[in-house]
Amino acid sequence: MSSDEIAIKVSNLSKCYQIYDRPQDRLKQSIYTRVKRFMGRAPGQYFREFWAVKGVSFEIRKGESVGIIGRNGSGKSTLLQMICGTLNPTAGVIQTKGRIAALLELGSGFNPEFTGRENVFMNAALLGLNKEKTESRFEDIAAFADIGDFIEQPVKTYSSGMMVRLAFSVIAHVDADILVIDEALAVGDAIFTQKCMRFIREFQRKGTLLFVSHDSGAIQNLCHNAIWLAQGKSRMMGSSKDVSEAYLQYGLQEIYGEEAKLVSIEEGRAVNCIEEETFQSDAPPTVDYESMAMVNDNLAQAKGWKTGGANIISVKLQRLTPGVEGVFEGGEMVRMTVRAQAHEPLKNPILGFLIRDRLGQDLFGENTLAFTELNPISVKAGVTFDGLFEFRLPMLPNGQYAVMASVADGNYQVNIQHHWLHDALIINISSSKIRYGLVGILFERAELKVVHE
Numbered sequence: 001m002s003s004d005e006i007a008i009k010v011s012n013l014s015k016c017y018q019i020y021d022r023p024q025d026r027l028k029q030s031i032y033t034r035v036k037r038f039m040g041r042a043p044g045q046y047f048r049e050f051w052a053v054k055g056v057s058f059e060i061r062k063g064e065s066v067g068i069i070g071r072n073g074s075g076k077s078t079l080l081q082m083i084c085g086t087l088n089p090t091a092g093v094i095q096t097k098g099r100i101a102a103l104l105e106l107g108s109g110f111n112p113e114f115t116g117r118e119n120v121f122m123n124a125a126l127l128g129l130n131k132e133k134t135e136s137r138f139e140d141i142a143a144f145a146d147i148g149d150f151i152e153q154p155v156k157t158y159s160s161g162m163m164v165r166l167a168f169s170v171i172a173h174v175d176a177d178i179l180v181i182d183e184a185l186a187v188g189d190a191i192f193t194q195k196c197m198r199f200i201r202e203f204q205r206k207g208t209l210l211f212v213s214h215d216s217g218a219i220q221n222l223c224h225n226a227i228w229l230a231q232g233k234s235r236m237m238g239s240s241k242d243v244s245e246a247y248l249q250y251g252l253q254e255i256y257g258e259e260a261k262l263v264s265i266e267e268g269r270a271v272n273c274i275e276e277e278t279f280q281s282d283a284p285p286t287v288d289y290e291s292m293a294m295v296n297d298n299l300a301q302a303k304g305w306k307t308g309g310a311n312i313i314s315v316k317l318q319r320l321t322p323g324v325e326g327v328f329e330g331g332e333m334v335r336m337t338v339r340a341q342a343h344e345p346l347k348n349p350i351l352g353f354l355i356r357d358r359l360g361q362d363l364f365g366e367n368t369l370a371f372t373e374l375n376p377i378s379v380k381a382g383v384t385f386d387g388l389f390e391f392r393l394p395m396l397p398n399g400q401y402a403v404m405a406s407v408a409d410g411n412y413q414v415n416i417q418h419h420w421l422h423d424a425l426i427i428n429i430s431s432s433k434i435r436y437g438l439v440g441i442l443f444e445r446a447e448l449k450v451v452h453e
């Protein structure tokens with residue numbers, strides 16, 4: 001790899017902390033250090049060495065997205081702080097090319113006594129943006145943070161969510177070449193997280209990303225490669241898929257213990273020997289998933305874009321059976337209605353929706369194209385029209401989800417998106433028993449059966 005292609009190069013990087021078991025040991029050490037300096041001989045040592053990061057080396061190409069995964073205390077923050085220059089290494093070399101912006105420690109870089117506005121200028125200056133540029137971008141920064149009048153209040157009055165909003169907004173507007181994000185901090189409410197994820201995905205098209213998470217799913221989704229840190233050392237580097245799988249296996253091994261030694265399997269060696277069977281059972285489904293969804297209309301605050309050719313008037317999720325309004329149960333039949341109005345003639349209007357999780361991953365959705373291919377409909381300016389989608393609501397794991405809605409004109413290949421809303425509805429799932437995957441489905445059967453005695 002030529003040096004021009006490298007964004008970050010870390011060689012043999014280490015950080016050692018001195019750990020004092022008792023407060024008086026720290027005092028003794030400082031006295032003895034002075035004595036040593038004065039007398040020139042080594043007195044006793046009153047601390048233990050703790051290597052938070054030890055001998056880590058890697059190279060990251062420009063434009064690459066790399067995930068850092070590891071348990072609590074494995075050295076992720078320490079490593080990233082050294083890369084960002086906020087912590088001095090004990091040993092090793094770090095070379096970086098370009099402007100680094102980081103979201104690492106909550107509130108770090110903010111002066112609590114200064115207002116949000118003053119902190120924006122201070123932070124942007126630290127990140128290399130001059131006053132004129134910051135002034136010209138201030139409105140965008142404030143709009144992205146979306147904390148209203150709090151921008152003029154001292155940061156010490158902020159909630160942690162407001163602090164993250166402001167910090168993220170600054171790093172999103174300083175033309176960074178390298179972004180360092182700790183996912184634990186990037187989470188705010190669903191709408192803001194989705195906005196951050198959209199920014200990160202856009203940034204990835206040209207910039208270099210270092211993304212820290214405990215969630216191997218998030219790492220695989222955002223990063224091509226990953227580094228697994230364990231006890232301060234780099235345990236594995238490779239594709240994010242391979243690293244995540246190895247990390248997961250290691251975690252399971254720890255849970256199961258030595259008696260269930262897990263062996264990696266390179267290729268499937270099992271012989272497929274399941275006989276065809278028609279099984280009938282009158283027993284009720286054995287898998288009990290509860291997944292209650294609370295749906296909130298967010299249309300008035302929804303972000304997106306429009307051309308003026310047509311706009312979405314409403315997005316509604318309704319249950320098709322009686323029940324409490326706005327509360328849904330996973331597995332029940334529902335109707336999503338996306339209503340729009342044309343402001344110019346639309347030859348082949350398309351209405352659609354898409355449900356996304358907190359990381360902006362598309363879970364499922366549909367549009368009306370399959371229908372209008374068979375039943376062509378055009379609309380004149382001023383006409384209001386609905387897209388109707390009836391489906392069984394999947395059971396979703398706990399968390400917040402956003403419903404994207406759009407109105408367009410055209411066909412599968414060529415279409416103009418006239419109005420696109422990222423978060424027309426917000427879905428909150430709170431009591432889900434879904435344990436695996438992004439979306440749960442209703443299992444009719446999940447049993448164990450003896451085949452041969």
Ligand SMILES: Nc1ncnc2c1ncn2[C@@H]1O[C@H](COP(=O)(O)OP(=O)(O)OP(=O)(O)O)[C@@H](O)[C@H]1O
Pocket residue numbers: 017018050052070071072073074075076077078079
């Ligand atoms: N100032 C310090 N003095 C002593 N030990 C420290 C200090 N800062 C961090 N450590 C230790 O270094 C180790 C690595 O910490 P670090 O915060 O880098 O881990 P991490 O992987 O980011 O953890 P988490 O996922 O919990 O954020 C931990 O054992 C921590 O206790």
